[in-house]
Amino acid sequence: MSSDPNLSEIHLNPQSPLRPAIKAWEYYLQDQGRSTYTIKAFTGDLQLLVDFLPPDRTLGSVTTRELSQFTEWLQHGRNVPCSPKSLSRRVTSVKSFFRWLVKYGILTTDPAEKLLQQSVISPLPEVLTVAETEKLLETALQKRKSAKPDARPYTLLKLLLETAIKKGECLGIHLNHIDLESPDGPILFVRYASPSNRYKERKLPLSEDWVAACQEYLEQYKPVDQLFYWSPRRLEYLLEDLGKDAGLSKHVSFDMCRWTSVLNDYRSGLEHDKIRQKLGISKIQWREINMKLRQLSEAKP
Numbered sequence: 539m540s541s542d543p544n545l546s547e548i549h550l551n552p553q554s555p556l557r558p559a560i561k562a563w564e565y566y567l568q569d570q571g572r573s574t575y576t577i578k579a580f581t582g583d584l585q586l587l588v589d590f591l592p593p594d595r596t597l598g599s600v601t602t603r604e605l606s607q608f609t610e611w612l613q614h615g616r617n618v619p620c621s622p623k624s625l626s627r628r629v630t631s632v633k634s635f636f637r638w639l640v641k642y643g644i645l646t647t648d649p650a651e652k653l654l655q656q657s658v659i660s661p662l663p664e665v666l667t668v669a670e671t672e673k674l675l676e677t678a679l680q681k682r683k684s685a686k687p688d689a690r691p692y693t694l695l696k697l698l699l700e701t702a703i704k705k706g707e708c709l710g711i712h713l714n715h716i717d718l719e720s721p722d723g724p725i726l727f728v729r730y731a732s733p734s735n736r737y738k739e740r741k742l743p744l745s746e747d748w749v750a751a752c753q754e755y756l757e758q759y760k761p762v763d764q765l766f767y768w769s770p771r772r773l774e775y776l777l778e779d780l781g782k783d784a785g786l787s788k789h790v791s792f793d794m795c796r797w798t799s800v801l802n803d804y805r806s807g808l809e810h811d812k813i814r815q816k817l818g819i820s821k822i823q824w825r826e827i828n829m830k831l832r833q834l835s836e837a838k839p
Contacts, residue, residue: 550644552598559597559644560584563635571732573706583631586612597639602649605632609653629655662830666798670786671699677784682751689754691780694766694773696751698795701726701742702803702816705792708773711765716744716752724749728818738818797834804831 550559560581567577590608591600609629612620620628636650666674678692698708707728715727724744730736761767768776774791781790788794796817803813813831814824 550597550639552645553596554644555596556584556588556591556600559639560588560635563638566638571734579627580631580634583628584635586616586628587632597645600636600649602652605650605653608632623660626655629653662833663797664788664794665801665834666788666790666794670784670788671798673784673786674780674790675699678780682754687754687758689751689758691776693748693751693755694776695780695795696745696748697726698792699799699802700745700748701728702796702799703728703742704796705770705773707818708766708792709764709770712763713761713765716765718749737820740815740818742816800827801831801834805835 564581587608590611633650636648639645640648678695682689682692715729717725726742726744728740730739777790800813
């Protein structure tokens with residue numbers, strides 16, 4: 539068994555109930571730097587398993603057959619809609635939990651090892667057309683150059699369209715993550731606090747146009763440390779309002795800007811591995827992304 543203090547205090551063994559094991563797994567996920575959303579989703583999935591199994595079921599008595607019955611119950615017996623994507627994640631949660639129990643010597647065999655995992659490909663994302671992108675940038679530029687100039691919308695939008703960073707990465711930008719003196723031109727360093735996410739860290743080029751807008755933004759809002767120090771929801775509203783002001787029917791979002799950015803790269807012929815590195819994803823993750831970009835590229839612009 540692991541020397542992790544949380545595990546040692548709980549004293550897990552094959553005769554232990556599931557609930558304390560789930561709590562220990564939650565501690566483990568926190569120690570691994572997993573996001574709050576991921577931890578909540580994974581532990582919530584395991585709570586559903588607890589609800590399904592008999593109250594006296596112990597870790598060592600759970601069988602592959604019961605886990606298969608659990609997935610069947612999620613789809614047809616719970617009377618709560620379970621999309622293919624949700625089902626896939628719940629199977630992943632169960633597999634990860636029991637794999638962790640085996641890894642740390644709490645169980646000797648993994649009842650979830652042969653549990654069927656069906657790959658689910660999510661629908662194609664919605665992207666901005668060239669005309670819509672230009673209209674958004676034009677609207678943001680008008681705000682930047684108005685009588686009461688506000689460079690924030692343009693700075694945010696232009697950054698997302700250039701770098702394809704995610705919302706969490708955007709919120710994690712600190713002023714010292716921007717290098718304007720790099721020999722290769724202005725650069726954004728995408729950083730992660732958790733060591734488990736270090737592979738996602740990367741350097742992304744910034745245009746002189748963005749730098750000029752950012753300098754105006756810095757003078758107007760005077761951030762001390764974090765580049766965008768508002769709540770995630772406030773920045774989401776900013777993008778939504780920008781879309782409305784531009785007369786777009788689409789719900790402009792961080793994800794839409796991210797996909798639009800890399801789709802433009804894809805259509806321009808940028809090497810696929812450079813697009814993958816720009817996104818900060820693994821080669822396995824790239825397979826689905828590549829397929830979606832190909833389909834989006836073949837669709838009407």
